[in-house]
Amino acid sequence: MKLGLGLYKHMLTKENLAFARQCGATHIVVHLVDYFNEGDNNSKDNQPTGGSEGWGVAGDSNELWSEEEFSAIKTMIEAAGLEWVAIENFDPAHWHDILLDGPKKQMQLENIKTLIQRIGRAGVPIMGYNFSIAGVGGRIMGPFARGGAVSVKVDGGDETPISNGMVWNMTYDSSAPEDVLPAISHETLWQRVDSFLNEILPTAEQAGVVLAAHPDDPPLPVLRGQPRLVYQPDMYQRLLNINPSPSNQLEFCIGTLAEMSEGNIYEVVDHYSQQNRVAYIHLRNVRGKVPHYHETFIDDGDVDMIKIIKILKQNHYEGVLIPDHTPQMSCEAPWHSGMAHALGYLKGLIATT
Numbered sequence: 001m002k003l004g005l006g007l008y009k010h011m012l013t014k015e016n017l018a019f020a021r022q023c024g025a026t027h028i029v030v031h032l033v034d035y036f037n038e039g040d041n042n043s044k045d046n047q048p049t050g051g052s053e054g055w056g057v058a059g060d061s062n063e064l065w066s067e068e069e070f071s072a073i074k075t076m077i078e079a080a081g082l083e084w085v086a087i088e089n090f091d092p093a094h095w096h097d098i099l100l101d102g103p104k105k106q107m108q109l110e111n112i113k114t115l116i117q118r119i120g121r122a123g124v125p126i127m128g129y130n131f132s133i134a135g136v137g138g139r140i141m142g143p144f145a146r147g148g149a150v151s152v153k154v155d156g157g158d159e160t161p162i163s164n165g166m167v168w169n170m171t172y173d174s175s176a177p178e179d180v181l182p183a184i185s186h187e188t189l190w191q192r193v194d195s196f197l198n199e200i201l202p203t204a205e206q207a208g209v210v211l212a213a214h215p216d217d218p219p220l221p222v223l224r225g226q227p228r229l230v231y232q233p234d235m236y237q238r239l240l241n242i243n244p245s246p247s248n249q250l251e252f253c254i255g256t257l258a259e260m261s262e263g264n265i266y267e268v269v270d271h272y273s274q275q276n277r278v279a280y281i282h283l284r285n286v287r288g289k290v291p292h293y294h295e296t297f298i299d300d301g302d303v304d305m306i307k308i309i310k311i312l313k314q315n316h317y318e319g320v321l322i323p324d325h326t327p328q329m330s331c332e333a334p335w336h337s338g339m340a341h342a343l344g345y346l347k348g349l350i351a352t353t
Contacts, residue, residue, distance in 0.1 A: 001321065006088065020080070033170075059092075085320050095111075096172045098192070109199050132229060135168035137169070139153070151296065164179045250272060254308060256282070258302060259288075269312065273315040281321035282322060282323075283346065284325060
């Protein structure tokens with residue numbers, strides 16, 4: 001089992017890569033989407049809370065991430081003594097009509113294939129994604145963790161409709177007519193992800209890239225008027241069953257799975273880690289379940305992390321796990337201190353459990 005750290009695009013610096021290595025991480029997961037280019041967000045060094053106004057403007061639909069960009073990032077990561085294991089999330093500009101079944105769907109499917117091929121040539125083995133229209137929403141930040149540390153809480157669902165021209169909290173068309181997205185059914189969303197995976201997976205296999213699906217967080221049946229895909233643990237299995245390709249895997253978020261209203265988290269971890277379809281793992285702790293929960297320090301929630309690591313080891317999981325986010329500590333470096341605590345705790349568990 002390997003320890004990694006996730007970094008947003010604006011955090012890809014030599015200093016933060018050195019920090020990861022100093023904390024004992026060996027692998028890096030990169031969020032290439034430029035989430036924080038506009039919009040009011042009070043969490044620029046941690047997990048974004050989302051909101052009806054969004055996180056900013058999506059990238060250029062005509063400008064795919066380039067091989068030169070991948071090469072520069074890979075060189076920087078490897079110079080710090082680390083490995084680049086995954087990219088997390090497609091840019092909404094590159095696949096909004098795949099999510100919405102819009103007129104540019106086929107063109108965007110071809111663009112995603114091109115991206116996957118470039119990712120494979122760059123030697124990045126995993127592409128994480130979240131097949132979600134609403135994305136993250138309904139979160140608030142405040143002193144909810146131990147000792148008053150700033151953390152994330154969900155206290156009910158967000159019913160704010162999504163504006164035209166926006167998916168995953170980002171604006172991809174600022175000139176879209178004023179209106180809101182029409183609601184669709186859960187089955188319609190499943191039909192869309194079925195179509196996406198069956199179209200893209202052959203390219204991913206050929207490129208040597210795994211597609212890794214994140215569950216919906218917060219895991220509510222509906223958010224902002226739109227259905228959610230994976231909001232109960234058994235729905236992950238439905239996703240795997242769409243296509244038996246070895247490139248069809250899971251971005252396994254234990255915090256999100258623990259927030260779900262159904263399922264025993266230890267049985268869930270055991271069930272999925274036995275199948276050898278877990279690409280990499282997000283590991284954080286929480287108290288409560290939807291629609292009311294808050295995130296905690298890694299050693300202070302409802303989930304027994306020692307038990308989780310034991311299950312993963314028993315099932316021979318050898319991939320990367322990262323603390324996807326963590327409470328911020330009361331000091332001059334809130335994010336770094338919180339992450340150092342989480343990484344140190346997890347490194348100790350991996351070594352001794």
